[in-house]
Amino acid sequence: MGLYRDAILDFTTAIENGSFTANIDILASLLRNERYSKIKSYCASLLSIGNQNGILQDPSIFAYINAMNLFR
Secondary structure (H helix, E strand, O other): OOHHHHHHHHHHHHOOOOOOOHHHHHHHHHHHOOOOOHHHHHHHHHHHHHHOOOOOOHHHHHHHHHHOOOOO
């Protein structure tokens, strides 16, 4: 629908409330909204917590987050 800014707000709220999948979904919205510095900081924080909440146990999720972290 193109409402990426609204999606970012929704996903941020969901993450604050403990949603696992919102961490991944927000990255796509940030990318579509060209918020590259926010992507970088988000990925760095996810990579720093590691498997604390199991988010990086799936190798494809880890690869996705790691690739997104390479944005400049």
